[in-house]
Amino acid sequence: MTSTRIRSYDAENGVTERTDETDRTDESQRTADERTADETVGEDEQVGEDQQVCPECGGDLATHDNETVCADCGLVVEEDNVDRGPEWRAFDSKEKDEKSRVGAPTTKMMHDKGLSTNIGWQNKDAYGNSLGSKQRQKMQRLRKWNERFRTRDSKERNLKQALGEIDRMGSALGLPEEVRETASVIYRRALDEDLLPGRSIEGVATAAVYAAARQTGTPRSIDEVANVSRIDEMEFKRTYRYIVRELSLEIQPADPEQYVARFASELGISDESERRARELLRNAKRKGLHSGKSPVGLAAAAVYAGPLLTNEKVTQAEVSEVAQVSEVTIRNRYHELLEASESGVVPA
DNA sequence: CATTCGTGAAGACGAAT
C-alpha cells in the first residue's frame, strides 16, 4: 500500500515535469515569425506595466533605453533592462546588413537547432548565373545526400523523444522493463512504416505503451494509460486502433486474471480471497462467460466476489474505485461469476 | 445509516453493410 502510494506520487511528479517540457517543445515548434511576434507583445506589456506611478512622488514614469525614470523627481526606478537594442547604428539598409550579426532564431525542436544546411533547388550560383551541367550534377548529388542525412536525423530525434515519453509513461504505470522495450519496438516499427505523419508523437507512443502492456501480459486499462498520457482519450483510442491495424499486431483480449493481483493488493485483501477470485475467473472462462465483456469489469467483479466467499468485507464502491469500473457492472458480473461456479464446477 | 440490489434511459463501441 505504502509503496504504491510512493510510486504514484513519483509518477505524478514525472508527469508534471514532462508536461512542462513538452509545452516548451510546443512553444519552440512554432515558427520563428510567431515567436518574434509573441516576444514583441511581451515587451509591450512590460512597458505598459512600467508605465505606472513613481513610488516616491507619484509622478509619471518614463522609459528610455535601459532606464525607467520618474519624470517628476528623477528617481531611477529600474535600470539595465536586458534588451537595449544593437549597440551600433546604421544609416542605410546596406550598412544595416553589414553590421547586423544575427540570423534566424535557433529552435530546440530541430536536432541541429535549425542550423543545418539548405541547398536551394534552383541551379544558380551565388550571382544568379546558371550552372554548367557538371556543376548541376554535383549539386544534385549534394542535395540528395544532404536530404538523406537530415531526414534520418529527424527520425532519430523523433524516436528519442518518443522513447523518453514511453519510458516516462512506463514508470508512471509501474510497468516492467520488458514492456518498455516492447513499446519501443512497436514505436520503431510505426516510425519505419511512416505511420507518424498526421499523428502526434505522444499519441503513437501512448498507443505503443498500451499495446505493449497487453502483449506482455501486464495489461493496464485504457483509463490508466490515458491518465498518464498527455493526449486525450479519444485520440489515444483512435491512434491505438490505427497502429494495431497497420502493424497487424496480434493482441488478444486481456486476461481478467492479470488484473486481479494488482486490484487485490491495492485493496489489501487476503491471499485466500485472491485465490478464490482467480478460481471464479477460471470457472467463468471455462464456461465462456467472458466473451464480449470488459476484462477489467470481470476482474473487478471477481475481486469483489472473492472476499465475499471468505467473509472478508469489501464494498462494491471500493472495488469500483480501484478498478475504475462502475458498481453496476461489478454487480452484474459477480452474479454471473457466482452462478457459473455454483451450477457445475468443472473439475480441472 | 451504509451497503446492496434492480431498473430504465443514455452513451460508447464493434461489427456489418
Added chain:
DNA sequence: ATTCGATTTCACGAATG
C-alpha cells in the same frame, strides 16, 4: 459513413443488515 446490437454507465429508489 451509417446503423444495429450488446455492453456499460448513470441516476434513482427500494431493500437489507
